[in-house]
Amino acid sequence: MDRNTFTGLFLIMIVLAGSFYFFKPSEAEMKSIQEKHRTDSLEKTGVVAPTPAATIAPIPVVDSAALKGPFGGNISGTVQTSLLENEKLKLTFSNKGGKILSVQVKGHNTYNGKPVILFDGDQNKFGLNLNIGGKMVNTNDLYFTATQNAGSISMRANYAADKYIEYVYDLKPNSSQVGLNMNLNGLNQIIQNNTITLNWEATLLEQEKSSKKEQEHAAPYYKYVDKNPDHLGVAKDVKEDLKEGKIQWFSFKQQFFSAALIPKDAFEKGDLEVKVLTEPGKIKWYGANMSMPFNQLASQSYGMTFYFGTNKFDTLKEQGFELEKQVDMGYWPLKYINRFIVLPVFKFLESFGWNYGLIILLLTIMLKVAMSPLTYKSYLSMAKMRILKPEMDEIKAKVGEDNPTLLQQEYLKLYKQVGVNPLGGCLPMLLQLPFVMAFFFFFPNLFELRGESFLWMKDLSTYDDFIKFGFNIPLIGDHLSLMCVLMTISTLIYTYFNNQISGATGQMKYIGYIMPIIFLGVLNSYPSGLNYYYFLANMLTFAQQFLIKTMVDDEKIHRTLQENKTKPAEEKKKSRFSAKLEDYMRQQQQTAAQQKKNK
Known part of the structure; x- marks a missing residue:
């Protein structure tokens, strides 16, 4: 290679290197390009692309084998939030898990004047544990597609074109209740076992002036069918298996507010857990796992109702199912x-x-x-x-x-x-x-x-x-x-x-x-x-x-x-006390006489 050829190639390399340096996309442009590629990929799998106002989570690293597994198209995505609210509640939903992410009880403030938020954040979980092909799938980890209508919102995760999980939430005007229908369409013969498990975990936030007193009055409550409501201990971490009958409802109760779940058909069995938290601003962590029957011969639907609101006795009584007995009125006969x-x-x-x-x-x-x-x-x-x-x-x-x-x-x-x-x-x-x-x-x-x-x-x-x-x-x-x-x-x-x-x-x-x-x-x-x-x-x-x-x-x-x-x-009118008094005196005299005789 002669000098001129070498010089020409060297100059070309310098020009190319300079062009790469001076004309490369900015960091923001790189993110935009990556986001576009990822969005195009998600749209092919049925996941809605995020709106500009959506909260964008870090892109997870997904195992290629997982993409081919159950709900593979739903194991990655972009976190999006939606709102439902009425005169009493403001609910924030997340497509990650298709769950209620945050609950604000309107019209009430904390002791510091802030809105009352019962729970908020990704540490709160809600979903079904499903055995599919020997692999446990928790729907809390899936990305759902949200469809919102007036007063309701639908969250769907597709297994196939006609096979999906759908959560439909409904909030009526001026109500503290939130309806929930959990539809498992076409998943019979895909989900194994004859039962599935509902998992709900929540960290309850501080609302009152004294966190110590608030902890003393906070506990998970539950009610067996045809029995009085009961609760776990309030002073320490406790986990309890509920096996004495079907469970009509359970509740994550604070001192003055509650988050309760009432199924249309009672849960077969379950367990409740509570942990006392020491972090500032947090009261307790509650966890529940409830077992529900699953029919392998047909699609399944589970109807439920949330109650989010105050522990006012009359308000709880209006909900039915003896929820008002969460208000501690003391022991018998108090x-x-x-x-x-x-x-x-x-x-x-x-x-x-x-x-x-x-x-x-x-x-x-x-x-x-x-x-x-x-x-x-x-x-x-x-x-x-x-x-x-x-x-x-x-x-x-x-x-x-x-x-x-x-x-x-x-x-x-x-x-x-x-x-x-x-x-x-x-x-x-x-x-x-x-x-x-x-x-x-x-x-x-x-x-x-x-x-x-x-x-x-x-x-x-x-x-x-x-x-x-x-x-x-x-x-x-x-x-x-x-x-x-x-x-x-x-x-x-x-x-x-x-x-x-x-x-x-x-x-x-x-x-x-x-x-x-x-x-x-x-x-x-x-x-x-x-x-x-x-x-x-x-x-x-x-x-x-x-x-x-x-x-x-x-x-x-x-x-x-x-x-x-x-x-x-x-x-003298002899009273009952007088009669007993005479009997006592007679016994004392006999005892004294016997002691004197023994001496």
Whole structure:
């Protein structure tokens, strides 16, 4: 090769290299070209090309063997989202899995003023597990073709021209329910086994002020056919197999919102799982796997209904299937007190449109008036015991403390002579206790108080952090609730006056002062509405006792007790307690005599 030829070839190489460098497509143009090639390929397989507004996911690397397998044309694609919304819900759908990607409950905000989003993101899964040719296919991993109409959206993944999976979602106006029909067309003899599995996983997001309390009230619920709803534990990670019968529905419940799935035909069996999350902004992870029958002889269709909305008792009751029993009304008999007494009265007062602080006040007054006969009997019994105390002290000084059995016998003789029931002051209080405890469950689960303010309390459904420490104090937390402090002070004052009435001494006198301090630590993070009720109950009790005190004459009671001593035994009306008292005294005397004989 001569010099001229070599020089010419060298110059040509330089020109070619320069042209490649200066005229190569930009990075954006390269992406556009790649996208066009990929789109053309996807259109041939039946997958809709993305719109400019679509969310474009990274192009996955697909094994060529997978492309030839079941739903090979649907294992790769571009993520696209669609919307359905009405007055109550805003639903975001993804063609990846053909699922509901996000749920917003309209008309409600989180404690920080943001929209209430029950779940959102790719970590949420929904689909069918299908055995096709010995290979498990999860439809959550397939790319569906979306077709949207007014109020409904269809998601389809093609196995062949006349063989496909189709999800049809339907949202009616002003409804919290979303209909779902899952159609498996022409897949009989292709799907193996006589059952298929529905898988739903969701990470529930934080909505309330106290994530700790929200976690305590969040749990997966489920209901067997012809049985009461039940739930998994709330304090730790739990997985439970549901094998005791067909499953009518299950729900991913938070404190004040729920996402429930109700099949037209009950699930054959299944399992539920819950994991407590520690990531900021997240409450719990829920997972469900439900078994459904599959007929190999024909195409299959499964009808279902989602409920996305509030845990308001009446709203859940409107859905049917006892969904309202997700609202924790307490244990027996507390739940019956709350459901059939407290809640109807609360709803009646609510119908007047008053502020909820006023409603709680009126509810407390009505309860105290209804319980006033028991309060009166309790006060009267404690007054009798207080009046008898000097005589009991004389007996104690005479008998001494070395013989407690004999001392108790002498006390019982005195009670019998004057006609006093020593438990008379306790029994009325015990009868009132279920109502006091019922409110402990009622207010923390009452949706109506959510976001409602009264006085300085911005939200009656959570604590009022009147003082913020910025650090945690053992048993107290990082704040101090003013209403809880007022409740504690009123309880201490109530204890003081109660000791004056009953004449309590010794350890019993001081135990009453310890309990309110303990409750300060326990109730400091509970709803301000609950502490407000307990505060009002104490104040109204003060008023009741003041009125009763003006009606009760201690000197008259003392005369009556002394007169009872002089009455013949046959004139005294023997109560059931008196009969038991006599039997007890007789047994004690026989025991003492036997012990003396043995000595």
